[in-house]
Amino acid sequence: MNKYIAYCRKSTDEKDKQVLSIEAQIAELKEFAKRDHLEITEFITEAKTAKMPGREQFALVLKKIEKGEAQGIISWHPDRLARNSVDGGKVIYLLDTGKLLDLKFPSFWFENTPQGKFMLSIAFGQSKYYVDNLSENVKRGNRQKLRRGEWPSKAPYGYINNPKTRAVDVDPELSKVVKKAFQLFAEGNKSFTEISNFCFRFGMNRESCGKPIKVDQIKRMLSNKFYVGILKYANEYYEGSHKCFISKQLFKEVQKQVEKILRPRQHGHDFAFSGLATCGECGAAITAEQHIKKYKNGTSQTFIYYRCTKKLKPCLQKYAPEDEIEQQLKKVVGDCGLHQDWEPYFEKWMAADELKDQANSETELQRLGENQKEIETKLNRLLDGYLDQVVEPEVYKQKKNELFDEKLKIAEQIARVSKSGSSWLELMREFVISALQAQKIARAKNECHDLAIMAKTVGSNYSLFNRHLRPDLKYPFAALSAEGGAASAAPNSAAISKMVTPPGIEPGLQG
Ligand SMILES: [Zn+2]
DSSP states (O other): EEEEEEEEEOTOOOOOTSSSOHHHHHHHHHHHHHHTTOOOEEEEOOOSSSSOOHHHHHHHHHHHHTTSSOOOEEESSSSHOOSHHHHHHHHHHHHHSSSSOEETTTTTTSSSSSSHHHHHHHHHHHHHHHHHHHHHHHHHHHHHHTTTTTSSSOOOOEEEEEETTTTTEOOOHHHHHHHHHHHHHHHHOHHHHHHHHHHHHTTTTTTTTTTOOOHHHHHHHHHGGGTTTTTEEEEEEOOOOSSOOOOOHHHHHHHHHHHHHHTTTOOEEEEETTSEEETTTTOEEEEEEEEEEEESSOEEEEEEEEOOOSSSSOOOOOOOHHHHHHHHHHHHHHHTOGGGGHHHHHHHHHHHHHHHHHHHHHHHHHHHHHHHHHHHHHHHHHHHHHHTOOOHHHHHHHHHHHHHHHHHHHHHHHHHHHHHHHHHHHHHHHHHHHHHHHHHHHSSOHHHHHHHHHHHHHHEEEEEEETEEEEEEEEHHHHHHHHTGGGGGGGHHHHHHHSGGGGGSGGGOOO
16 A cells, blocks of 8 residues: 655745645645545645745655655645646656656546646646636636626726726716817827826826826827727727717827827838747847848848847847748747647547546535534534533633634635636646647748737747747646647657557547
8 A cells, every 4th residue: 555745835925825724734635645545654844935946845755755665645736746847847757767656636636647647747837827827817807898898997098987887987077188188189290298298287197196197108098999989908809888078080080190100110010029029138128120122123022030129238139030930939839739639639538537526526525515514513512502501601602613713614615626626627628729729820821920829828938049039838838848849740659658548548549
């Protein structure tokens, strides 16, 4: 029978309220081990972040496994063990070499198979993916509002957020100032600064300091389609349901003036990869430029280059042509991709995991439900004792509070288990869809915009150094890419056996 070391961790800077305290983790693991008849040899705890390698107690756990003092580790969730690829890799290496035979987590299902290890390597970094995904979910909530035509953010100038209806209402006074500003600007020959000063004179200022509104904000106000009933959010348009006080005609005239002012400085060219990377040498933004080469025979050719803006400090970086950037991004995205022929396999694995995950959370919920009933009984008994005057009032109060605390904790656990049960698989599903799409985009021609979007899906913090692009890959994609892009090729039997246990696959799916 395997012996397990229990590892509990919570760093002091971990603000996440969902993470249990070390004491609570110990209690949970004890309970879990008892239920599953697991032998825990010792508890090792640590109050350090797992984002960087170099935790002493974690190293001790690995050393003990290495020495054969135990064959398994039990922890609340994979993210307690590792949140960086170095430590995650160490755990997986011990599994590969057979020193570590099992991992157990009350909140995560793991099986020591190639597929299980793959899922685990993703879970080690899931926290980051989860955080990325959370902000995506917030955006999704906003999208619901937007579809109803409601503005999910701070009201533009001339409007006020109505705290009661949560709608955006016309500000009876400032709307007149905004309208006048539009009219003045439409007449032409007015700078953004003049408009800002005009607005300032009539009570429109920066809330933070009371100074006139900044020029770029005035520019944004004058070209904000909100004033003609269109909501633009995260680069998508929605039809607004708010009242408008600027006519479409006036807005059109204003746009003509705005363009007039901006035209000399902007080429109006929409560069696909601008804003994607920063300079690897100095950290300044990378900007795009267009050069037109004219030939003697009257023809011309357009070249697009990306270069460091060099606005921070002196920098020696040179231009990088757009097609070079494109090829590199295709490689980055392609390596993070899954060949479409993998889809049925993943479908199968996820379906299997779904069942296991469901069964897992169901037993967990059942156990919690029983605990809940038990406490209710205790509470009743306590009350009876108190009413029968067998229990002292002081004892009654204290005991009652204790039981109430326990009851609350269990309710929290129930909420967590019923919530987190499926969220993991949902994330997995989203990841697989993106990875399948990445493959297609990496092969497509002249789809620079899609490529740029996918590049941001699989990575962030791109830096350009000596014409070489380097991203921070987001975790699940990093796991795919670490295989050297093997998954972006069609599955063959060698790749499949690496990813999955053979008995799970029907022969018909091979080849
Ligand atoms: Zn630079």
